Amino acid sequence: MKAIVDCNSFYCSCERLFRPDLRDKPVVVLSNNDGCIVSRTDEAKKLGVGMAAPYYQNREIIEKNGVAVFSSNYNLYGDLSMRVMDTLRDLVGEEQVEVYSVDEAFLDMNRFSGSALQEASVNIKETVEQWTGIAVSVGVGPSKVLSKVANRLSKKDKLGTKGVLVLDTPEKIKDALERTAVDDLWGVGRQYAMKLHHLGIDNGWQLRNMPEDWARKNMGGVVGVRMIKELNGLSCIPMKDPLETKKMIATTRMFGQPVYELSDIREAIATYVARAAEKLRRQFSTATAIQVFLVTNGTRSGKYEYNPQSRYLGCTLPEATADTSVLIRHALPLAEQLYQSGYKYLKGGVILSGLVPMAAIQTNLFLKEHLQSNKALLEAVDNINFSHRDDVVKYVASGLKRNWKMRQELRSKRYTTRWNELYKIS
DNA sequence: TCTGGGGTCCTAGGACCC
DNA sequence: TCTGGGGTCCTAGGACCC
Numbered sequence: 466m467k468a469i470v471d472c473n474s475f476y477c478s479c480e481r482l483f484r485p486d487l488r489d490k491p492v493v494v495l496s497n498n499d500g501c502i503v504s505r506t507d508e509a510k511k512l513g514v515g516m517a518a519p520y521y522q523n524r525e526i527i528e529k530n531g532v533a534v535f536s537s538n539y540n541l542y543g544d545l546s547m548r549v550m551d552t553l554r555d556l557v558g559e560e561q562v563e564v565y566s567v568d569e570a571f572l573d574m575n576r577f578s579g580s581a582l583q584e585a586s587v588n589i590k591e592t593v594e595q596w597t598g599i600a601v602s603v604g605v606g607p608s609k610v611l612s613k614v615a616n617r618l619s620k621k622d623k624l625g626t627k628g629v630l631v632l633d634t635p636e637k638i639k640d641a642l643e644r645t646a647v648d649d650l651w652g653v654g655r656q657y658a659m660k661l662h663h664l665g666i667d668n669g670w671q672l673r674n675m676p677e678d679w680a681r682k683n684m685g686g687v688v689g690v691r692m693i694k695e696l697n698g699l700s701c702i703p704m705k706d707p708l709e710t711k712k713m714i715a716t717t718r719m720f721g722q723p724v725y726e727l728s729d730i731r732e733a734i735a736t737y738v739a740r741a742a743e744k745l746r747r748q749f750s751t752a753t754a755i756q757v758f759l760v761t762n763g764t765r766s767g768k769y770e771y772n773p774q775s776r777y778l779g780c781t782l783p784e785a786t787a788d789t790s791v792l793i794r795h796a797l798p799l800a801e802q803l804y805q806s807g808y809k810y811l812k813g814g815v816i817l818s819g820l821v822p823m824a825a826i827q828t829n830l831f832l833k834e835h836l837q838s839n840k841a842l843l844e845a846v847d848n849i850n851f852s853h854r855d856d857v858v859k860y861v862a863s864g865l866k867r868n869w870k871m872r873q874e875l876r877s878k879r880y881t882t883r884w885n886e887l888y889k890i891s
Numbered sequence: 892t893c894t895g896g897g898g899t900c901c902t903a904g905g906a907c908c909c
Numbered sequence: 910t911c912t913g914g915g916g917t918c919c920t921a922g923g924a925c926c927c
Contacts, residue, residue, distance in 0.1 A: 496913035
């Protein structure tokens, strides 16, 4: 059996942890640049605040009802996420935990059976809440898709399930699937949901009963077949090896305000490269390809319509590297080629791909100077930036003016990761 | 009148996830 | 004035190989 543990309104829960006065109050957290609402508490949901909805569209409801608003505080969320995951590993074993996202983890529950399964699940929920202060929901089922179904119902039907639902009999599975619209299945997005409704398939149970051949033709080939199997309790999405590294690393950001000058674009791209390279080194990888993209608003007229147009340009590197300066040297010419004056730039990004482990770099026979020489320097820079403050040490190309920096006007303190922002008890 | 069979690798784009 | 960021997997199609 597999479990999925999901933190309730994670970002909001993190904020509330240090603001007990907000316990029963509506709270929302905004995306970068204070653009969209990415987390909301039940109280905010009840007021009609939409998920993933633009902040400005909900501003009226928010202000009228005194909803507490926060900018994203990733230092805080990242740290609390680590505590939740450590607790889970403590409870079920290091190897049994697959961290799926910042606020979710799959657990291999095969060591529990019968009534022990239910007890263990309740214990997980209670212990995480007690140790970290973050409320979670636990769903258990024979496959990942079914555990997701259970998790969603456990959260929805809070009184009946108390946040824990174990689907361990065919009857429970049938009942759960009948209560779940196809739209709410993990792996069914907008496109497939529309198609399924069109065919008269509205809930999980109906989809479960469709033949695999049908799914192969109508739901993206093997993806559809896998979905049907998973719904039938046949697990075929395995637990991931926790040691697996990422295959691609991206840093992309909306600019704090529209940008027109090439100099600003260069600064931003260099900064994003530096950030991406940091992530690369953190997982002991190097990149063999780099892509840069810029998004313009698309129209040259004075209209304000949001009509983003993006252009990409990439190159392969002569040798795999994680050296920020080498990556910047390759990225900037791409940005320059992409740039056309007269446009209004909204967003930019850098994508590193073709990742290979640092320990397995294929050196380039024809390169006079190899690209790995700065290892000690890079390590030192990473250590300083990590232990002090982001960007204490930065590359000149990243600039000093930073006209393009994102807005984060409502960020709370980094209570758990900065000495000078510690929570004070008076 | 008429032109094989069996592969691999790469890229772009779609769909999905949180 | 105004709409996030970071990923994964799969497929189709083109280029190329013998």
